[in-house]
Amino acid sequence: MMPNDFAYDRPATAAEAVRLFGSFDAKGKSPMYYSGGTEVITFGRLGLVRTGAVIDIKGIPECRALGYVQDDLVLGAGLSLTEVEEANPFPLLSKTSGGVADRTARNKITLGGNVCGRIFYREAVLPFLLADSDVVLAGASGWRRLPIRQVFRGEMQLGQGELLLGFLTSRSYLSLPHVHLKRRQQWKTGYPLVTAAALRKDDRLRVAFSGVCPFPFRSAEMEEALNARGVAPAARIDEAVRRVPALVLNDVEGSAEYRLFVLRNALADIVDAIGGE
Amino acid sequence: MRLSVNGEERNVQSRAADTLLQVLRGQLGLTGSKPGCLNGDCGACTVTVDGIAMKSCLMLAVEAEGRKVTTIEGLRGMPIQQAFMENFAFQCGYCTSGFIMNAHALIASRPGASDEEVEEWLASNICRCTGYREIEAAVKSCLHGGVRSQDD
Numbered sequence: 001m002m003p004n005d006f007a008y009d010r011p012a013t014a015a016e017a018v019r020l021f022g023s024f025d026a027k028g029k030s031p032m033y034y035s036g037g038t039e040v041i042t043f044g045r046l047g048l049v050r051t052g053a054v055i056d057i058k059g060i061p062e063c064r065a066l067g068y069v070q071d072d073l074v075l076g077a078g079l080s081l082t083e084v085e086e087a088n089p090f091p092l093l094s095k096t097s098g099g100v101a102d103r104t105a106r107n108k109i110t111l112g113g114n115v116c117g118r119i120f121y122r123e124a125v126l127p128f129l130l131a132d133s134d135v136v137l138a139g140a141s142g143w144r145r146l147p148i149r150q151v152f153r154g155e156m157q158l159g160q161g162e163l164l165l166g167f168l169t170s171r172s173y174l175s176l177p178h179v180h181l182k183r184r185q186q187w188k189t190g191y192p193l194v195t196a197a198a199l200r201k202d203d204r205l206r207v208a209f210s211g212v213c214p215f216p217f218r219s220a221e222m223e224e225a226l227n228a229r230g231v232a233p234a235a236r237i238d239e240a241v242r243r244v245p246a247l248v249l250n251d252v253e254g255s256a257e258y259r260l261f262v263l264r265n266a267l268a269d270i271v272d273a274i275g276g277e
Numbered sequence: 278m279r280l281s282v283n284g285e286e287r288n289v290q291s292r293a294a295d296t297l298l299q300v301l302r303g304q305l306g307l308t309g310s311k312p313g314c315l316n317g318d319c320g321a322c323t324v325t326v327d328g329i330a331m332k333s334c335l336m337l338a339v340e341a342e343g344r345k346v347t348t349i350e351g352l353r354g355m356p357i358q359q360a361f362m363e364n365f366a367f368q369c370g371y372c373t374s375g376f377i378m379n380a381h382a383l384i385a386s387r388p389g390a391s392d393e394e395v396e397e398w399l400a401s402n403i404c405r406c407t408g409y410r411e412i413e414a415a416v417k418s419c420l421h422g423g424v425r426s427q428d429d
Contacts, residue, residue, distance in 0.1 A: 001299060008293035008339050038335050041296060042316050054293075056340070104330045104379060104401035105317050189400050 002044040007053040008034075014062055014138040014165055017055050021161040022140060024053040033057055033163055035078050035113040038105065043118065062136070062165045063112070072134075072168040077112025081124065084111060090169060093127040095180035096197050100124065102189045112164045116156045122216050123182075125152055126197035126208040129218040131173035136165040154215030176201055177274045183262045185253050193254045196266045200274045207270065211253075212263055213246040221245065226271070233275065237267045280341055282307065283351030291338050298322045298333035301348060309349035309374045313403075320402030323375035324348045330382040330401070349374035356419050357381050364415035368406035376402045380416045390420055 011017040024031035029052030034040055043049035057063045063078035066087055073089050081097040088094045100106060100114060100123055114124040133148045139162040151157055177200040183193045192211035199206045204227045208218035225239035241264050250256040280287050289304045301307045310333050313321035317335040324333045325347045352358060357380050367373040383390055383398045395416055
């Protein structure tokens with residue numbers, strides 16, 4: 001049972017959601033946008049999240065969007081991961097989000113909730129980083145469309161009361177050669193030692209990772225090393241591993257040394273599959 | 278709040294912060310959905326909401342307003358229940374209702390599910406008695422029109 005109660009609202013528009021957030025915020029209610037809500041419920045029960053008001057975004061049409069606008073695939077933040085998997089408009093995203101938690105949990109976990117979550121794996125963001133996707137945000141001064149790489153730096157950098165409505169991805173990225181790997185310590189369900197997503201675009205590899213560092217990332221430096229012309233694959237992979245952008249996780253899932261071993265093998269598999277050697 | 282549970286409209290008094298599991302058990306007396314981990318890991322509390330398997334510990338009751346909730350009490354003699362008995366697919370029984378509700382959703386939505394799909398779906402539930410082989414056999418016996426044997 002969650003120790004404290006909260007107000008619950010389910011607005012029908014993004015403007016109303018933002019207005020409600022501001023109103024609850026002004027009353028000191030520490031409001032939260034609520035999508036799948038799995039973290040609000042599980043962390044709330046443990047007293048790790050405390051809010052006086054949740055604003056359920058699943059009644060907002062833009063948050064439930066799944067379709068195309070001109071040349072862009074539009075995916076609403078309130079779509080469940082299984083809805084994305086089953087519609088399968090972006091196969092790399094289907095595979096990556098299909099590795100999150102378990103099937104029944106993915107019926108509840110949403111795209112926006114995973115990307116904005118406190119649990120730092122946030123694996124659903126990886127394909128969007130690789131595909132140079134945009135995000136649409138709603139705030140008190142209106143909507144704005146921004147490149148995800150500008151907004152997501154380890155975690156979403158949202159303004160106070162700003163709401164993630166969804167993701168836009170150019171059709172040109174949706175069917176590119178790709179790889180998704182999720183290496184766990186054991187079993188087929190659970191957190192990763194290393195999750196890697198890779199795309200081949202314009203004869204270059206793009207790679208993004210979760211589970212390596214305490215945040216997901218796409219690294220231009222690692223990609224530069226992986227795509228170095230005239231260098232043997234093993235040497236390119238060694239150099240890419242040297243360029244991991246932050247301290248490597250060292251926790252109950254695996255030591256830093258073991259994670260680097262797994263990362264090296266994952267890169268070898270990626271190069272082998274779509275490296276174009 | 279009004280909830281549609283097992284085909285009946287029910288009035289409940291609950292906090293917005295109460296989970297569907299709490300309301301089903303504490304308000305409606307439907308104790309077939311089991312509290313296990315309360316963290317979305319074990320699947321013992323699985324119900325269906327509009328036909329979709331949901332862990333009721335991961336859903337606020339208020340989110341279920343306007344949707345059709347089915348618990349194990351609402352199945353009443355479905356083939357998967359008979360299959361669990363015929364295949365001895367339970368030991369202590371605590372996980373059984375969750376497995377059955379998940380399997381019921383699978384059979385209803387994907388009656389021709391592949392072995393890989395069965396494995397993926399059943400990985401959402403945990404049986405501490407480790408009766409997985411029998412559970413898998415029970416589920417598979419209800420797929421493909423019920424024509425597959427345990428040995429398929």
